[in-house]
Amino acid sequence: MFNLILFGPPGSGKGTQSEKLIARYGLKHLSTGDLLRSEISRQTPLGQEAQRFMDKGQLVPDEVVIGMISSALEANPDAVGFLFDGFPRTPAQAEALDKLLELKETSIAVMLALEVSEEELVKRLLKRGETSGRSDDTNESVIRARIVEYHNKTAAVADYYQKFNKVVMVKGEGSVDEIFDGLCREIDKKKDQN
Numbered sequence: 001m002f003n004l005i006l007f008g009p010p011g012s013g014k015g016t017q018s019e020k021l022i023a024r025y026g027l028k029h030l031s032t033g034d035l036l037r038s039e040i041s042r043q044t045p046l047g048q049e050a051q052r053f054m055d056k057g058q059l060v061p062d063e064v065v066i067g068m069i070s071s072a073l074e075a076n077p078d079a080v081g082f083l084f085d086g087f088p089r090t091p092a093q094a095e096a097l098d099k100l101l102e103l104k105e106t107s108i109a110v111m112l113a114l115e116v117s118e119e120e121l122v123k124r125l126l127k128r129g130e131t132s133g134r135s136d137d138t139n140e141s142v143i144r145a146r147i148v149e150y151h152n153k154t155a156a157v158a159d160y161y162q163k164f165n166k167v168v169m170v171k172g173e174g175s176v177d178e179i180f181d182g183l184c185r186e187i188d189k190k191k192d193q194n
């Protein structure tokens with residue numbers, strides 16, 4: 001199996017690039033943001049709980065997202081590999097993911113971290129908010145809260161994987177295709193080493 005994490009602040013292009021990466025490499029896409037939005041649209045109890053956090057730009061509690069990822073891994077026994085998008089977002093989620101993958105006798109091959117300036121992030125998310133209908137994209141103070149949450153809780157996830165020498169920084173500004181080429185170069189290098 002080849003498993004990778006696409007990492008970066010809100011609006012760095014994780015969702016955008018994931019679509020292209022799964023098409024090229026045949027990986028199973030697991031986006032906790034998408035899974036949570038699906039729970040919200042189906043009005044499940046989990047979705048109702050998650051919405052209270054997401055509307056404020058806060059992270060959803062670890063046990064909720066870890067449970068969701070665990071079920072998603074179970075539901076895809078034949079995957080050739082997973083692309084984790086927006087997960088893990090805390091060191092506790094990272095540790096839980098490592099344990100879940102260990103049970104499947106596999107591990108994370110690489111974390112690709114997209115680098116984008118804060119002003120560019122805010123610009124992109126406000127623009128998406130004009131059409132996406134996502135309530136967390138329309139209000140600049142909620143967007144800024146998501147970026148603060150990223151610095152306070154999520155940035156440490158890169159330190160966690162750095163200990164295992166698994167982090168590669170990739171330029172996240174420029175055209176979608178240029179960024180995609182940068183990501184593919186790094187994946188192909190890793191695949192050659194595996």
Ligand code: B4P
Nearest residue numbers: 010011012013014015016032033058059060086089124128
């Ligand atoms: P997510 O759904 O993960 O989304 P995101 O961080 O907003 O965005 P992403 O980086 O995927 O951006 P995208 O490609 O779409 O999280 C939403 C919320 O869910 C979180 O705030 C949190 O509350 C909760 N959550 C999710 N996972 C969680 C977890 N593990 N633990 C706890 N809580 C969790 O790009 C954004 C925009 O930029 C798009 O409009 C795109 O078109 C544009 N764009 C992309 N690339 C571009 C480029 N190169 N140039 C210009 N624009 C570009």
